[in-house]
Amino acid sequence: SPRKVVVTRQLIEPAQKLLEAASDLELIQWPTDQPCDRSWLLEQAKGASGILLMLSDKCDKELMDAAGDTLKVIASFSVGTDHVDREAIRERKIRLGYTPSALTDAVADLTVMLILMAQRRAGEAMGKVLTGQWPQMPWSPLLMTGPQIRGTTVGFLGFGRIAQATLQRLIPFGISKALYLTSKPGQPAKEDHYGLLKEGSIPVSPASDWKQLAAESDVVVVGCALTPSTRHIVNSEFFHQMKKLAVLVNIARGPVVDTDALVSALETGDIFGAGLDVIENEPNIQADHPLLKQPRCVLLPHVGSANIETREQMAVESVKNLLAGLKGEAMVNEVEP
Ligand code: GLV
Ligand code: GLV
The missing domain is CATH 3.40.50.720 (NAD(P)-binding Rossmann-like Domain)
Known part of the structure; x- marks a missing residue:
C-alpha cells in the first residue's frame, strides 16, 4: 500500500x-x-x-x-x-x-534592518507620527538621534550562516570589528560561509566569553539555536555588562533573551535599544505587554524569513x-x- x-x-x-x-x-x-x-x-x-x-x-x-x-x-x-x-x-x-x-539572506536582511531601526529609533519615531505628535515635535538638531553604525563593534551570539551573512552585509556600512561566540568560546568558528574569517576587510575574532562580547559590542546580534544551554544567556548580568549606547537584536528564538531583564535594561538605560523578531511566549503577546511600553524596542511578529x-x-x-x-x-x- x-x-x-x-x-x-x-x-x-x-x-x-x-x-x-x-x-x-x-x-x-x-x-x-x-x-x-x-x-x-x-x-x-x-x-x-x-x-x-x-x-x-x-x-x-x-x-x-x-x-x-x-x-x-x-x-x-x-x-x-x-x-x-x-x-x-x-x-x-x-x-x-x-x-x-x-532563508539565510532573508533573515540577514531583516537583521540589518532591525539593527538600524534600533539604533535610529525607527519604531519610536514612527509611533510619534502615527499618534499625531509630529506637530509638537519640530525638527531640531538632537531630535530622535541615536548611535551610528560606522565604527561599531558587532558581537554575534552564535555564528552560523545567518550571523555570517549579516556580517557580510554590515562590512560595507563601515563597522570596525566583529566578535563572535559559538559553543566553544575563544575557538575559531567551524565554518566560514563567506570567506569573512580568511580575508575579511575587518578583524573578525572569537570572543573569549560572553562577558567580553557583551562589554565590547555596540551591537549584539542573537543568532544561535535555542537549546537548554542558550536559554536566557542574555540575562540581567549580560545587560549590565553592555554599553549604554549598545543595541540588542534577536532574530533567533525568544527564550534566548530573558524578557524581564530586557525590559529593565531598557527602562534603566543599561542599553540604548532593541530590535526583536522573536520573543518568549510568542505569538501570545498582548498590546499591554511591558516591552511594548518601551519606546526604544522594535518588535516584529517573527517574520524573519518572510519574503516571497x-x-x-x-x-x-x-x-x-x-x-x-x-x-x-x-x-x-x-x-x-
Ligand atoms: C543558524 O542555524 C544559522 O544557520 O545561522
Ligand atoms: C524561523 O524562525 C525558522 O526557524 O525557520
Missing part, C-alpha cells in the same frame, strides 16, 4: 505541485494555510511514514507515538528545530530535514527533504543525528 504522508499546511504552488506529483504516496494534508489542529494532526499521523510540519507544530513524543513505528521522516519548514524533540527522533532513527540555506522568494524556496526544499527521506536519498539539508 502507498506510504502515508501528513502535511500540516497547504503549500505555495511549486511545492504543492511537487508534492502532488509524488503519485506513490497517500497524501493527507491540512486544507488551509492556517495552523492545523493538534487533534487533527495526532489522529492523521497514525501509520504515517513522513510528516512535513511548521515550526509552530510541536514534534514531540506524543506525535511520534501517535504515528507509530512507521514514521521515518520529519521535514520541518524552518531553520530552527527547537520544536522537535531531537533526542526522541535520534532514538527512533527518524531522519529530520530542515531549510537552513533557503524565500518562503517558496523553503516550501520546495521541505517537500524535497520529505521525498528524499522516504526514498532513503540525500536531503537538501538534514540535521545531523
Whole structure:
C-alpha cells in the first residue's frame, strides 16, 4: 500500500505541485494555510511514514507515538528545530530535514534592518507620527538621534550562516570589528560561509566569553539555536555588562533573551535599544505587554524569513527533504543525528 504522508499546511504552488506529483504516496494534508489542529494532526499521523510540519507544530513524543513505528521522516519548514524533540527522533532513527540555506539572506536582511531601526529609533519615531505628535515635535538638531553604525563593534551570539551573512552585509556600512561566540568560546568558528574569517576587510575574532562580547559590542546580534544551554544567556548580568549606547537584536528564538531583564535594561538605560523578531511566549503577546511600553524596542511578529522568494524556496526544499527521506536519498539539508 502507498506510504502515508501528513502535511500540516497547504503549500505555495511549486511545492504543492511537487508534492502532488509524488503519485506513490497517500497524501493527507491540512486544507488551509492556517495552523492545523493538534487533534487533527495526532489522529492523521497514525501509520504515517513522513510528516512535513511548521515550526509552530510541536514534534514531540506524543506525535511520534501517535504515528507509530512507521514514521521515518520529519521535514520541518524552518531553520530552527527547537520544536522537535531531537533526542526522541535520534532514538527512533527518524531522519529530520530542515531549510537552513533557503532563508539565510532573508533573515540577514531583516537583521540589518532591525539593527538600524534600533539604533535610529525607527519604531519610536514612527509611533510619534502615527499618534499625531509630529506637530509638537519640530525638527531640531538632537531630535530622535541615536548611535551610528560606522565604527561599531558587532558581537554575534552564535555564528552560523545567518550571523555570517549579516556580517557580510554590515562590512560595507563601515563597522570596525566583529566578535563572535559559538559553543566553544575563544575557538575559531567551524565554518566560514563567506570567506569573512580568511580575508575579511575587518578583524573578525572569537570572543573569549560572553562577558567580553557583551562589554565590547555596540551591537549584539542573537543568532544561535535555542537549546537548554542558550536559554536566557542574555540575562540581567549580560545587560549590565553592555554599553549604554549598545543595541540588542534577536532574530533567533525568544527564550534566548530573558524578557524581564530586557525590559529593565531598557527602562534603566543599561542599553540604548532593541530590535526583536522573536520573543518568549510568542505569538501570545498582548498590546499591554511591558516591552511594548518601551519606546526604544522594535518588535516584529517573527517574520524573519518572510519574503516571497524565500518562503517558496523553503516550501520546495521541505517537500524535497520529505521525498528524499522516504526514498532513503540525500536531503537538501538534514540535521545531523
Ligand atoms: C524561523 O524562525 C525558522 O526557524 O525557520
Ligand atoms: C543558524 O542555524 C544559522 O544557520 O545561522
